[in-house]
Amino acid sequence: MSGTTEPLVEPGQLAAELARPDPPTLLDVRWRLTGPPGRDDYAAGHLPAAVFVDLDTALCGPPGAAGRHPLPDPAALQAALRAAGVRADHPVVVYDGGDGMAAARAWWTLRWAGHRPVRLLHGGFPAWVAAGLPVTTEPPAPTPGDVTVVPGALPVLDANAAARLAAADTGTLLDVRAAPRYRGETEPIDPVAGHLPGAVNLPAPEYVADGRFPAAAVLRERFAAAGVAPDAPVGAYCGSGVTAAQAVLALHLAGRPDAALYVGSWSEWVADPGRPVATGATPGG
Incomplete structure (x- = not known):
């Protein structure tokens, strides 16, 4: 799976991949522009083994003259991704609350950072639930990853x-x-x-x-x-x-x-x- 570069994955396909011995790393990036925080949604239920990553603080830099969601500091992004268990060349799947916007920004950020095998769960968390697939409130304990952020892979x-x-x-x-x-x-x-x-x-x-x-x-x-x-x-x-x-x-x-x-x-x-x-x-x- 290390060569996977297709941008989208459907719930059933993802469920099959998660059942394999070395499944993709899951990142829950649920977010709303005006709140409430996505972490609350995550706590109420998420995909098994998914790690919550905050778009505002982990995937973007602080707001200011460069905009409300500027590029993240590469070192800070690398630390956040490693803490979430992202491994070099290992597949990542990101998902959000269904509109696909936060997940797309997460997809773009990882691709910009040089991590190619990243996909978006098509339809997000609602599509997973609608497919009758399992949800948990149990927080995972990810093994720290070793991804290296190399900015500039996307224009x-x-x-x-x-x-x-x-x-x-x-x-x-x-x-x-x-x-x-x-x-x-x-x-x-x-x-x-x-x-x-x-x-x-x-x-x-x-x-x-x-x-x-x-x-x-x-x-x-x-x-x-x-x-x-x-x-x-x-x-x-x-x-x-x-x-x-x-x-x-x-x-x-x-x-x-x-x-x-x-x-x-x-x-x-x-x-x-x-x-x-x-x-x-x-x-x-």
Whole structure:
């Protein structure tokens, strides 16, 4: 299983793998933007042997000028992953509460950190329960892992690179937030409403529904309709790089493993009042 790189695993397949002598490492990354803490959900019931890993404190750096969910410090990430039992080249499966966003950010973070054999449980914890598979409240005692974090295995956009991609004649920067936020009509979280000039709006529900992804051909059609060309650069951003990580996962499924994540996303962009902001339904505002 060390060579497993497919992004998704279904509950039944995962259950079969967990019954083997050397099963995948399970990470429970349930999280909600406005709470309550995912650890409460974990305590109420989780997959057997799953270890809870907090997205805010273990998989991301502290919020600030780089955004609400910036890249983690590599040494801190390595320590957190080792504490959770992540081993070098050993399969990892991440899951969340079903919408697939936190799990996608965990998937992306491990891939960015150089750990290739990581998959997302398709449909998350609800899909596991719906399949009639076992749940426990017993906390595991993982053997410490030996994974080494080597940052940079997936492409990342900083603010300047995101601006260049959005303004380029070839290439597409996707804004995957809800359309009213893109248009600048409302902004429930960050201090400024609008979008990066030149970015194209493709709200997440147009390529993923209830945490489940359509077939690769369908994804390719939806991204193409948004202006994503097969041989041109593509990147994605959202409010703080969580929903956009799910977009990058969808792009991987559509055959675009070169898709870049603007990790800081809108929360970083508007932290600098000198950066331009567009409003309205079109990329240029």
